[in-house]
Amino acid sequence: MTSHTSNTSALSPASAKVALITGVTGQDGSYLAEFLLEKGYEVHGIKRRASSFNTQRVDHIYEDPHIENARFKLHYGDLSDSSNLTRILQEVQPDEVYNLGAQSHVAVSFESPEYTADVDGMGTLRILEAIRLLGLEKKTRFYQASTSELYGLVQEIPQKETTPFYPRSPYAVAKLYAYWITVNYREAYGMYACNGILFNHESPRRGETFVTRKITRGLANIAQGLESCLYMGNIDSLRDWGHAKDYVRMQWMMLQQETPEDFVIATGVQYSVRQFITWSATELGLTLAFTGTGVEEMATVVAIEGDKAPALKAGDVIMRIDPHYFRPAEVETLLGDPTKAKEKLGWVPEITVQQMCAEMAAHDLEDARRHALLKKHGYGLPVSTER
Numbered sequence: 003m004t005s006h007t008s009n010t011s012a013l014s015p016a017s018a019k020v021a022l023i024t025g026v027t028g029q030d031g032s033y034l035a036e037f038l039l040e041k042g043y044e045v046h047g048i049k050r051r052a053s054s055f056n057t058q059r060v061d062h063i064y065e066d067p068h069i070e071n072a073r074f075k076l077h078y079g080d081l082s083d084s085s086n087l088t089r090i091l092q093e094v095q096p097d098e099v100y101n102l103g104a105q106s107h108v109a110v111s112f113e114s115p116e117y118t119a120d121v122d123g124m125g126t127l128r129i130l131e132a133i134r135l136l137g138l139e140k141k142t143r144f145y146q147a148s149t150s151e152l153y154g155l156v157q158e159i160p161q162k163e164t165t166p167f168y169p170r171s172p173y174a175v176a177k178l179y180a181y182w183i184t185v186n187y188r189e190a191y192g193m194y195a196c197n198g199i200l201f202n203h204e205s206p207r208r209g210e211t212f213v214t215r216k217i218t219r220g221l222a223n224i225a226q227g228l229e230s231c232l233y234m235g236n237i238d239s240l241r242d243w244g245h246a247k248d249y250v251r252m253q254w255m256m257l258q259q260e261t262p263e264d265f266v267i268a269t270g271v272q273y274s275v276r277q278f279i280t281w282s283a284t285e286l287g288l289t290l291a292f293t294g295t296g297v298e299e300m301a302t303v304v305a306i307e308g309d310k311a312p313a314l315k316a317g318d319v320i321m322r323i324d325p326h327y328f329r330p331a332e333v334e335t336l337l338g339d340p341t342k343a344k345e346k347l348g349w350v351p352e353i354t355v356q357q358m359c360a361e362m363a364a365h366d367l368e369d370a371r372r373h374a375l376l377k378k379h380g381y382g383l384p385v386s387t388e389r
């Protein structure tokens with residue numbers, strides 16, 4: 003492994019590097035910020051203005067800006083606003099930029115295609131162009147959050163760096179532009195810019211409407227009597243799921259090489275959404291039977307062990323299919339080949355999908371128990387079941 007920071011221990015204050023993260027309030031942004039702070043970086047993040055607080059995932063690392071030498075700083079900004087991005091980049095003069103900000107929900111991109119193209123596609127160009135115009139192209143290294151969704155209608159199994167792309171959603175098409183503009187700025191201007199082509203990665207901080215979190219959170223709520231049934235889309239869909247903590251480590255590793263390159267980051271194992279439902283149920287002591295086919299398929303509780311699901315009894319139907327969650331064009335199967343990352347960077351994922359599922363299920367059960375207790379005492383808030 004070649005490296006401009008081969009040492010993985012923390013930097014001394016004098017040599018502290020400066021990182022800028024777009025999407026710092028999201029799942030990956032929050033883990034990456036923690037990771038970089040531990041390494042001694044000064045970390046700047048861009049957060050969007052919202053009518054209520056949207057920094058829950060980074061509140062625990064927030065530092066009062068009045069404190070001298072605060073190392074975690076937030077700036078208001080938006081990927082749709084070039085002047086704002088240019089100003090922040092000029093102010094921060096980052097050594098490394100991690101472009102994680104995006105409208106990241108595939109199904110929502112069919113409903114907001116133009117916004118998704120603007121933020122996910124043009125937003126990437128805006129940052130690259132700002133780096134160039136500010137004369138930072140030799141100083142600032144750039145990481146682009148590319149995605150396995152680029153493979154879409156899969157042309158080769160497993161997918162690796164050389165597999166042709168065939169995007170299947172406005173999200174994936176926007177990310178295709180972002181991928182190529184990153185390659186183009188590397189080739190045209192000699193910028194240190196690279197793509198991490200990351201397969202699905204999850205955690206207890208995963209957005210509530212992505213499939214894994216929807217399942218762990220939904221089943222925990224059902225077990226505690228806060229909801230009655232989980233409504234799902236295509237549960238035959240196959241994904242290669244890893245843990246976000248493992249994947250942000252790799253984002254950093256990619257920027258420590260001598261020369262910029264693109265890498266596939268995946269576990270190399272795939273499972274179905276149905277399998278993830280089964281694991282999540284097992285974590286709650288539930289054995290399920292899947293019956294019926296297509297939109298008639300359902301999951302029924304056949305046995306219960308332990309005390310995690312007091313609201314359920316054998317025979318309860320806890321999962322049904324709702325075609326509302328089918329996508330206009332689906333990506334049926336994704337399976338990554340992380341050989342290059344393993345061989346060139348020595349990266350291997352440390353957390354298995356089953357361990358991750360157990361962590362998410364335990365987290366969401368604790369949340370559901372708290373909600374159930376509040377409800378019992380008359381303080382219950384409605385549980386959101388939007389997708």
Ligand code: NDP
Binds near residue numbers: 024101204
């Ligand atoms: P999240 O959806 O959890 O986070 C997205 C972040 O982008 C949030 O901080 C969000 O802000 C911010 N954001 C959204 N729109 C804008 C905007 N217009 N301007 C500035 N910021 C914006 O995504 P993840 O953390 O899961 O993913 C990080 C990146 O990696 C994304 O680009 C995603 O597309 C990509 N990716 C993710 C994979 C995964 O499996 N998680 C796999 C492959 C790629 P707010 O909190 O205000 O909504």
Ligand code: GDR
Binds near residue numbers: 148233275
């Ligand atoms: P994906 O993740 O589209 O792969 O994009 P998501 O978890 O949304 O879907 C995975 C698969 O599950 C199927 N599915 C459902 N999905 C959701 N959200 N809700 C449902 O009820 C449901 N039922 C079945 C989907 O059809 C799909 O096949 C994620 C995002 O993080 C992207 O930003 C990232 O680029 C890719 O992963 C890699």
